[in-house]
Amino acid sequence: MSKDVKGIAASDGIGIAPAYLLVDPDLSYDKDKKISDADAEYARVETAFNDSIAELQKIKENAKGRLADEELEVFDAHIAILSDPEMLGQIKDDINNNKTSAEAAVDKVTTNFADMLAAMTDNKYMQERAADVKDVAKRAMSHLLGKQLPNIAGIDKPVVIVAKEITPSDTSQMDAKFVKGIVTDLGGRTSHAAIMSRTLRIPAVVGAEDITANAKNGQNVIVDGLHGDIIVDPSDDQVKDYQAKAEAFEKERAEWAKLVDAPSVSKDDKHFEIAANIGTPDDVEDAMKQGADGVGLFRSEFLYMGSDHLPTEDEQFEAYKKAIVGMKGKPVVVRTLDIGGDKPLDYLPLPDEMNPFLGYRAIRICLDRPEIFKTQLRALIRASEFGPLSIMFPMIGTLAELRAAKRIFEECKTELQKDHRVLGDDVKIGMMIEVPLAAINADKMAEEVDFFSIGTNDLIQYNFAADRGNDAVSYLYQPLNPAFLGLINHVIAAAHRHGTKAAMCGEMAGDELALPLLMGMGLDEYSMSASSILRTRSMMKNLDTKDCAKLVEKAMDLDTNEEVANLVKKELNLAD
Numbered sequence: 001m002s003k004d005v006k007g008i009a010a011s012d013g014i015g016i017a018p019a020y021l022l023v024d025p026d027l028s029y030d031k032d033k034k035i036s037d038a039d040a041e042y043a044r045v046e047t048a049f050n051d052s053i054a055e056l057q058k059i060k061e062n063a064k065g066r067l068a069d070e071e072l073e074v075f076d077a078h079i080a081i082l083s084d085p086e087m088l089g090q091i092k093d094d095i096n097n098n099k100t101s102a103e104a105a106v107d108k109v110t111t112n113f114a115d116m117l118a119a120m121t122d123n124k125y126m127q128e129r130a131a132d133v134k135d136v137a138k139r140a141m142s143h144l145l146g147k148q149l150p151n152i153a154g155i156d157k158p159v160v161i162v163a164k165e166i167t168p169s170d171t172s173q174m175d176a177k178f179v180k181g182i183v184t185d186l187g188g189r190t191s192h193a194a195i196m197s198r199t200l201r202i203p204a205v206v207g208a209e210d211i212t213a214n215a216k217n218g219q220n221v222i223v224d225g226l227h228g229d230i231i232v233d234p235s236d237d238q239v240k241d242y243q244a245k246a247e248a249f250e251k252e253r254a255e256w257a258k259l260v261d262a263p264s265v266s267k268d269d270k271h272f273e274i275a276a277n278i279g280t281p282d283d284v285e286d287a288m289k290q291g292a293d294g295v296g297l298f299r300s301e302f303l304y305m306g307s308d309h310l311p312t313e314d315e316q317f318e319a320y321k322k323a324i325v326g327m328k329g330k331p332v333v334v335r336t337l338d339i340g341g342d343k344p345l346d347y348l349p350l351p352d353e354m355n356p357f358l359g360y361r362a363i364r365i366c367l368d369r370p371e372i373f374k375t376q377l378r379a380l381i382r383a384s385e386f387g388p389l390s391i392m393f394p395m396i397g398t399l400a401e402l403r404a405a406k407r408i409f410e411e412c413k414t415e416l417q418k419d420h421r422v423l424g425d426d427v428k429i430g431m432m433i434e435v436p437l438a439a440i441n442a443d444k445m446a447e448e449v450d451f452f453s454i455g456t457n458d459l460i461q462y463n464f465a466a467d468r469g470n471d472a473v474s475y476l477y478q479p480l481n482p483a484f485l486g487l488i489n490h491v492i493a494a495a496h497r498h499g500t501k502a503a504m505c506g507e508m509a510g511d512e513l514a515l516p517l518l519m520g521m522g523l524d525e526y527s528m529s530a531s532s533i534l535r536t537r538s539m540m541k542n543l544d545t546k547d548c549a550k551l552v553e554k555a556m557d558l559d560t561n562e563e564v565a566n567l568v569k570k571e572l573n574l575a576d
């Protein structure tokens, strides 16, 4: 019997494939069992260890080309632990002397090893190896118990990933060729897992509450990332129906693809810019393929999250240069480090906080730790030699913060000029509008920057006081709420009163129901996941800005998000 589950549509497209549960299996065993044949029992350990080594070698082979060398080295470290004679000797002794089962001996000896390493507080490197030993023990135990551990990097057949939640490191190991869909218990449309699945163009439904309890490994799953629907164990008719829908969607995509070199213009010939949000310089290739007019948001924190140390000035310089050169003269906006909240850095411990989203994050860290900020700004200013670059500060709330950030930028520029470095002569400075106070104060803010970029993911989270990653409050993600539209309209109008460009790089910029309203308000630039660019350009050319402006007036007179959504759907002739 098929089972329908509703979640939040997070990444366009339809995927159909067997479920791959990213959930650890039950590795419990009978602790009291005594064995009689110690040699046979130790042979089980040897087989389990050898199978684990073979599995790790296969995973490493599959991950080559997708993971960095240092990430691949982790597999070698795990193989080395599995071949450690000291550890194997202790396991053998335990089985021989105490007649314990292979499971109990492996559990006991590996736990002792891990505890010993974890106790080496004066040697951080050895301490960190404790986690490796635990990981290896889990793999060996799974082989002893005949259970399979999930392993994203080893996937080599079409699957739909079913998980509680997906971390950015999970997505970095995924091969989009095989992952046909992602469904998760947790998360909202603007959680970073959702954003990453759009970047990888994998259909996704998040916030599907108990999907991990509803799907079994290998069961067929349909993921409809357009409507937020999941069907577990569908009937043949349902599979046929969705295969047809998937084909229709692909046809539509092929139509949009014809606009790859077209300008982003409205029906009445008003020009706009549709740009891409990227996380690494490698994403530039896809942005160009999707016809982006530029990069409107380079989330530079992903550079930091993908490294095991604070990236040096030269490492960052190379990354920014690569992005700028790759965009071939089209503008690139790099946002300075935005860590904290749901984006931690292992090697930069941040204080435990009751409310991390309201705490020590983004520009607040950069102003407090100018040495980190300056390294990034110097790299950026140096990279500006290679093409049009804009620098944008995240999470600015007050004029004092903005001025402090700009002062540090000027200091870096002066220092580099003194060193006679070749620099670009026109680096533009902008700020994100994602803190409510900055939006309210947009007139004064606009006087001090070249552009705004409205970060609706956080601006909605902070205005509605609703955690963006918590599906229990995801009903408060209301970009079309008339009160919120009023705030957006105010920010855009304030920018234009001061000759400042108004951009948007939150998910609302790629929302098809928001598009006519934002065009009606005169938003200049729409920055979104590369996968949404061509659909947006195609819609844009059928919209007249004068009609859009009238639509904004009508929307502002309404009371709820839903009423506005219905109004826009009617205007666009979209079905409910």
Ligand SMILES: C=C(OP(=O)(O)O)C(=O)O
Residues within 6 Å of the ligand: 297, 299, 338, 434, 454, 455, 456, 457, 458, 459, 505, 506, 507
């Ligand atoms: C674009 C935004 O930034 P991020 O999603 O990276 O927080 C935003 O808050 O809208």
Ligand SMILES: [Mg+2]
Residues within 6 Å of the ligand: 434, 455, 457, 458
């Ligand atoms: Mg943000």
